Amino acid sequence: MKITRDEVRHVANLARLDLSEAEVDRMTGQLDAILTYVAKLDELDTAGVAVTTHTQQVVNAFREDEVRPSLPREQALANGPEQNGESFVVPRVIG
Amino acid sequence: MEYYSLTLQEALRRLEAGEVSSVALTESVLARIDAVEPAVQAYLALDREGALRQAEQADIARKKGQAGPLCGIPLAIKDVLCTTSMPTTCGSRMLEHFVAPYDATVVTRLAQAGSVLLGKLAMDEFAMGSTSENCAFKVPRNPWKPGYVAGGSSGGSAAAVAADECFASLGSDTGGSIRQPASLCGTVGMKPTYGRVSRYGLVAFASSLDQIGPLTKDVRDCALMMNVICGHDPLDSTSLDRTVPDYTEALQDGLKGIRIGIPREYFGQGLDPEVDAAVRQGMAMLKDAGAELVEVTLPHTDYCVAVYYLIAPAEASSNLARFDGVRYGFRDRSADSLIEMYNKSRSRGFGDEVKRRILIGTYALSSGYYDAFYKKASQVRTLIKEDFARAFAACDLMVSPVAPTPAWKIGDKADDPLALYLSDILTLSANLAGIPGMSVPCGFSGAGLPIGMQLQAAHFNEAVLLRAAYNLEQRAGVVGKKPVLA
Numbered sequence: 001m002k003i004t005r006d007e008v009r010h011v012a013n014l015a016r017l018d019l020s021e022a023e024v025d026r027m028t029g030q031l032d033a034i035l036t037y038v039a040k041l042d043e044l045d046t047a048g049v050a051v052t053t054h055t056q057q058v059v060n061a062f063r064e065d066e067v068r069p070s071l072p073r074e075q076a077l078a079n080g081p082e083q084n085g086e087s088f089v090v091p092r093v094i095g
Numbered sequence: 096m097e098y099y100s101l102t103l104q105e106a107l108r109r110l111e112a113g114e115v116s117s118v119a120l121t122e123s124v125l126a127r128i129d130a131v132e133p134a135v136q137a138y139l140a141l142d143r144e145g146a147l148r149q150a151e152q153a154d155i156a157r158k159k160g161q162a163g164p165l166c167g168i169p170l171a172i173k174d175v176l177c178t179t180s181m182p183t184t185c186g187s188r189m190l191e192h193f194v195a196p197y198d199a200t201v202v203t204r205l206a207q208a209g210s211v212l213l214g215k216l217a218m219d220e221f222a223m224g225s226t227s228e229n230c231a232f233k234v235p236r237n238p239w240k241p242g243y244v245a246g247g248s249s250g251g252s253a254a255a256v257a258a259d260e261c262f263a264s265l266g267s268d269t270g271g272s273i274r275q276p277a278s279l280c281g282t283v284g285m286k287p288t289y290g291r292v293s294r295y296g297l298v299a300f301a302s303s304l305d306q307i308g309p310l311t312k313d314v315r316d317c318a319l320m321m322n323v324i325c326g327h328d329p330l331d332s333t334s335l336d337r338t339v340p341d342y343t344e345a346l347q348d349g350l351k352g353i354r355i356g357i358p359r360e361y362f363g364q365g366l367d368p369e370v371d372a373a374v375r376q377g378m379a380m381l382k383d384a385g386a387e388l389v390e391v392t393l394p395h396t397d398y399c400v401a402v403y404y405l406i407a408p409a410e411a412s413s414n415l416a417r418f419d420g421v422r423y424g425f426r427d428r429s430a431d432s433l434i435e436m437y438n439k440s441r442s443r444g445f446g447d448e449v450k451r452r453i454l455i456g457t458y459a460l461s462s463g464y465y466d467a468f469y470k471k472a473s474q475v476r477t478l479i480k481e482d483f484a485r486a487f488a489a490c491d492l493m494v495s496p497v498a499p500t501p502a503w504k505i506g507d508k509a510d511d512p513l514a515l516y517l518s519d520i521l522t523l524s525a526n527l528a529g530i531p532g533m534s535v536p537c538g539f540s541g542a543g544l545p546i547g548m549q550l551q552a553a554h555f556n557e558a559v560l561l562r563a564a565y566n567l568e569q570r571a572g573v574v575g576k577k578p579v580l581a
Contacts, residue, residue: 008454015412015457016419016434017450018442027454033513034455038401041471044478051473052480054303054333055529056290056554061332075196081426088421091433 002035003028098123100577103168103262103316110157110167117150117157117167120262121211124169128213128260131580134241136233137255139174140181141214149211156209164323166209171261173252174215175222176307177296178202185298186220186230189424189444199296200328201265201307208323213261216251220446221415222272222300224248225515226508229448234505237280238578239544243502246276252310253280257545258580263311263320267297269304270403271497271522274534277310278497278547281536281573283317283564284310288554289529290335293328301410302333304403304526313574314535314565318342321557337555345558346565350384353563356391356490361521367500373538373546374496380537380570381494381563391486391493395478396524402479403523404516405459405472411449412456418444451512476527483528487553492563494550496521497534501544521549531557535564536573545573 008028012019019027073086082089098106098120109115125143132138146169153167177183177195184190198206205212219229227235227250235250237243238258245254249266253276256264266273268286277284285308292307299305309320322343327336357378362371382388420426420440427439445453459468486493499518508515525532531554534547548567550560568574 003458007458011454011458011461014461015453016416016437016441017445017453018438019450023450027451030451030512031454031458034404034516035458037513038405038468038472041398041401041405041475044395044398044475046471046474046478049474049477051470052476052527053473055480055527056333056335058290058333058335061329063329071196078196079193079423081420081424081428090421091430091436093433 002032002039097127099127099259101262102312103319106168106262107165117153117211118147120167121146121150121169124213124261131258131260134580135236135238135254135258135260137216137235137251137258137260138171138214139184139186139217139232139251142181142212145180146211146213153209153211163207163209164319165205167211168262169211169213170205170263171213171216171255172202172265173218173249173267175218175267175298176202176265177298178212178215180212181215183215183298184232185222186218186232187445187449188231189418191425193423195296197296200293200330201324202296204323216255216264218251219248220449221298221411222248222267222269223411223448223452225271225275225519227251227276228505228509229446231446237502237544238580239281240502240542242504243544244279244505246279246502248272249310250276253277253282253284256280256282256310256312257578259577263309263316265307265324266310267305267307268526269300270407270526271519273308273310274522274532274547274549275498275519277534279502279545281545281547281576282310282312283314283536284308284534285317285321285557285560286525286532287321287325287557288531290333291531291555291557292324293331293334295328295330299414301407302414303410304407306526314561314568315343315346318346318561340558342558342561345561347562348566348569350381350386350563350566353386353559354490355381355386355388355563356486356493357388358391358393358396358486358493358495360393360396361495365499366496369540370496370500370546374494374548377537377548377567377571378494380567383570384566386563389490391489393482393486393524395475395482396520398475399479399524399527400517400520402472402475402527403519404455405468406476406527408452408456409459409469410456412453412460415449415453448512479524480528483530491559492550492552492556494548497547497549501540501542501546525551530554531560533560533564535567537567537571538573
């Protein structure tokens with residue numbers, strides 16, 4: 001086994017996902033098959049090979065730090081599931 | 096002949112000649128949608144009134160001599176592109192009611208070119224899938240055969256074009272999501288070079304791989320769409336400041352002096368014999384057009400699926416962390432604490448495939464596994480990129496199949512994610528290397544399902560793809576063949 005049920009629960013917690021017991025079972029089997037497959041990368045010796053995180057030779061795209069119009073607050077809040085006209089409202093964080 | 100069945104270029108010609116109005120074109124396409132949409136299921140949102148209003152404005156603009164390059168042409172776009180005029184759902188319950196506060200740059204460019212936006216097209220949830228079955232709202236159908244998949248993740252974009260429900264569409268391609276549905280539905284599809292088209296307003300899946308591109312009825316239509324959507328955008332720091340040629344100039348007859356590489360690894364095990372035969376016939380046509388065929392090798396092809404299914408989920412797990420039920424998207428209102436609210440909102444808002452990829456990605460990036468999975472995959476990605484650089488030293492472009500098989504029945508591969516991932520093997524590497532790739536119809540299976548040929552070239556060589564595609568199209572005899580619907 002490449003991954004156990006407990007590891008799936010742990011990763012789900014890191015990703016902020018609740019999984020039912022049936023989902024843990026199903027995901028463990030599927031993730032195990034996928035991780036077993038991707039382990040074929042171990043066949044390759046990659047010592048000294050640089051990583052590719054971006055396919056083009058680009059450097060930071062800087063621009064002048066000028067004040068420009070930004071999204072009006074009303075529009076920025078418009079998709080909020082709960083908001084009070086000034087802020088997004090969330091369940092109490094500090095007791 | 097009904098207006099809706101015209102190519103984009105022919106519709107444009109008639110508009111320019113004053114033979115038809117944009118309103119008449121738009122009404123024809125809307126009537127077509129009414130007739131076939133119950134069978135095709137491509138549209139998640141349709142903006143009838145908005146489309147007719149834009150068509151009227153296009154007609155006025157043309158009369159005033161202010162027609163843009165796509166003035167009056169009704170188009171549709173994948174529902175992963177932000178629009179202020181309609182919701183942007185990404186095929187997910189998470190964004191079911193989301194209306195973006197700004198338009199994607201490609202949406203603005205299409206509008207500035209004078210086109211008419213009909214609606215938003217069905218897709219796999221957050222563009223994750225190869226069949227569009229992961230769409231939370233409806234599953235688009237292959238117009239060529241009832242009950243068959245349209246491919247994915249831009250399944251609605253391909254089905255709508257194939258069924259004449261729009262003159263052209265936009266999709267997005269992270270591992271084949273434009274090229275594979277184009278192949279399965281018999282349309283032309285182009286994934287441009289990474290950085291060629293602005294991704295501002297494209298909901299992110301895997302940021303080092305995602306690219307927007309057109310799906311069209313033929314190769315010239317593809318060039319016309321590329322002319323409008325390509326180019327630098329200061330709002331996307333990954334878009335590149337390179338001159339955009341007039342892509343229609345690439346559509347010359349004959350391929351004398353062009354070397355076409357045949358990557359031997361792309362004709363291996365698991366390739367359907369009918370696909371193999373159709374693509375080899377297409378290769379013979381390219382040779383007839385004057386091209387020289389040479390064998391090339393991409394030795395790390397066998398590792399592409401493994402690399403992709405670590406890197407793409409890793410990036411996705413990071414990108415999709417923003418869906419937390421706070422600023423937009425679905426919120427579970429039963430939760431008492433913030434953490435519980437995050438957990439419940441994400442668990443109920445996301446579908447299975449999205450959860451699966453978030454879990455793989457989170458695992459591959461987590462402490463203790465990062466080096467073995469994410470870093471290793473990013474190193475092998477370098478080897479894959481170098482394979483392409485070597486191959487393109489020996490040829491101008493490469494041809495191959497797009498997908499190992501024609502379309503299959505809805506439901507047939509739904510329970511085996513790994514089997515579905517493996518079917519992406521021929522398209523993933525273009526995204527890993529950042530190169531442009533294209534799907535062009537080259538034949539049909541015995542069952543009457545379309546088969547596409549993939550063309551790939553070095554960075555920013557879209558013009559050579561269009562040139563070869565145009566020559567294939569002239570000879571393949573598939574132009575104008577339409578599925579029978581309604």
